[in-house]
Amino acid sequence: GDSVTQMEGPVTLSEEAFLTINCTYTATGYPSLFWYVQYPGEGLQLLLKATKADDKGSNKGFEATYRKETTSFHLEKGSVQVSDSAVYFCALSGGLEETSGSRLTFGEGTQLTVNP
Amino acid sequence: KAGVTQTPRYLIKTRGQQVTLSCSPISGHRSVSWYQQTPGQGLQFLFEYFSETQRNKGNFPGRFSGRQFSNSRSEMNVSTLELGDSALYLCASSLDTTSGLQETQYFGPGTRLLVL
Numbered sequence: 306g307d308s309v310t311q312m313e314g315p316v317t318l319s320e321e322a323f324l325t326i327n328c329t330y331t332a333t334g335y336p337s338l339f340w341y342v343q344y345p346g347e348g349l350q351l352l353l354k355a356t357k358a359d360d361k362g363s364n365k366g367f368e369a370t371y372r373k374e375t376t377s378f379h380l381e382k383g384s385v386q387v388s389d390s391a392v393y394f395c396a397l398s399g400g401l402e403e404t405s406g407s408r409l410t411f412g413e414g415t416q417l418t419v420n421p
Numbered sequence: 422k423a424g425v426t427q428t429p430r431y432l433i434k435t436r437g438q439q440v441t442l443s444c445s446p447i448s449g450h451r452s453v454s455w456y457q458q459t460p461g462q463g464l465q466f467l468f469e470y471f472s473e474t475q476r477n478k479g480n481f482p483g484r485f486s487g488r489q490f491s492n493s494r495s496e497m498n499v500s501t502l503e504l505g506d507s508a509l510y511l512c513a514s515s516l517d518t519t520s521g522l523q524e525t526q527y528f529g530p531g532t533r534l535l536v537l
Contacts, residue, residue: 349528411464
């Protein structure tokens, strides 16, 4: 079945450091890929998405490129802020070529802490 | 436009009891999905409802059930609660799943259930 693997956390960085959180996936067909962020005590917020190979999703300085050849969707940000401290989840949906529904398969989540 | 709302936000129950959680999707969204989040298992898909019909179902026992009303609001029910059911239950809505495309899901803040 479909699966998502994220780099193990937690990740601790200083403010203005470069961030990379690795994400690889296993799926048949042409899944859509997502990054969600969860702040303490809250639900999930969509950070960015990409729906086909070579698409780049971007939002709030974060970027991720859909790489079908390496089945990856790594999250990057050039300069992190304290306010970026949260848990980040990589996810996919639509792993089959023809499907219905919006079932998401999530990675384990990566806790990011940014220190001033 | 108002986001996904979930009620109640917090709930404490004892083993053997049952519980009903409610979710109101974003206006115009027709698909509602439910997820369970626990520290040990991460985010797991429970089920998805579309047009009052269950479209997809995750790997959970029959004690977990749901339904969707004609206004797209959804409820999930857990009967005969067990300690392991303690979790954050997240509801997500999406616009339309009839196109075969993978629609983005938008999450509510969750209901935190504690089973004693």
